[in-house]
Amino acid sequence: MTQNPTDEVIDAKIAGVSRDVERIRRMAYYDRRHLPDLVDSLCELAKFRSRKGESDRAERLYREALSHCEESPMPVAPELIFRIHSLLGYHLDSTGKTEEAMEHYQQAIGISGRCPALEPAQIGVVHNNLAMIAKRDGRIAGAEEQYRTALRYFSKSGLEADPRVAAVHNNLGVLQYSQRKLEQSRASHEEALRIRLLVHGADGTHTDLGQSYTNLAAVHKALGNHVAAAGYLTKVAALGTVVPAGKGLMETSRNPGGGPEPSL
Known part of the structure; x- marks a missing residue:
């Protein structure tokens, strides 16, 4: 059976990032100061696993990344933690785990105030996704508030x-x-x-x-x-x-x- 070219690209990405993960995992085993690098690589691998449709593997990788954030002796950039929560929220939302998705979206929003390098538009995307969950749940007023908040963040980015x-x-x-x-x-x-x-x-x-x-x-x-x-x-x-x-x-x-x- 002929493989979709997009699948081939994703497979190549997974293979490359998997090698990075294992290399950095070995480094972190001997020197825990490499844990932030491992977190970053795990997040990338989880993203591509999710694209591939490997839901369970992607979720495990995201959760492993979050656990290393907590145990790392070196500070993990809050922007990276925001990214993990946001991507995990999106992944859970797309697999029907709405309540868990909402929790991770909200954790992303909660940490966003400590992320000076974060683009306001990135926060806007999360508010849009929270709005869509609220609409599905019938929380109409909450959905409208989230949409308007999303637009305010996009406006801060100066995007037209x-x-x-x-x-x-x-x-x-x-x-x-x-x-x-x-x-x-x-x-x-x-x-x-x-x-x-x-x-x-x-x-x-x-x-x-x-x-x-x-x-x-x-x-x-x-x-x-x-x-x-x-x-x-x-x-x-x-x-x-x-x-x-x-x-x-x-x-x-x-x-x-x-x-x-x-x-x-």
Whole structure:
């Protein structure tokens, strides 16, 4: 059976990082001052194991990394601890372990104040993911608060044409639509589209544009603006995007901007 090229790349990454882990593990056995380096390598290996779909192995590696953080005689950079909690939270969330995921996301947020080298956008990604959990749990007010907090952190990064910012506006718009806050939802989706047009261009064909057009069509239809709704559906058709019948608005994944895990 022919192997997917992406799988081949991941396998090569796993092989290389595994060698690094074993080399540093031997060094740390004799000199525990190397434990922070081992933590970093374990985190990298866990990330690729997670991408490979090896859920249990990835989780064990993340937890081993956290245990070494606690026992290391040398300080482990708080940014690295944030990264482990964030990635483990994402991994647990993607495997259905929502409660544990939320705990690790919250631990990441808790340590973020001690991370001067951390980009505010990295914190914003975690707040977006917490918002999505809150929405799934029916904690609507908490979800909206988390989305708005995510947007504040992205704003601190000075990011304008960033697909992650558009994704948070999109998800906030979906939440507002579910509450029948239609004008607020329209504004959120228009902002998401504005950013996506900056990223992909007015003639772009990216699926994110199709998502925004689809969602704006639904919002305008709910508002009674049938001409505007039809206009957006025409744009959807031009992109070749399939509109999911009866599925409601389209939400962006727990990693806004794409990729197999948060951009950390």
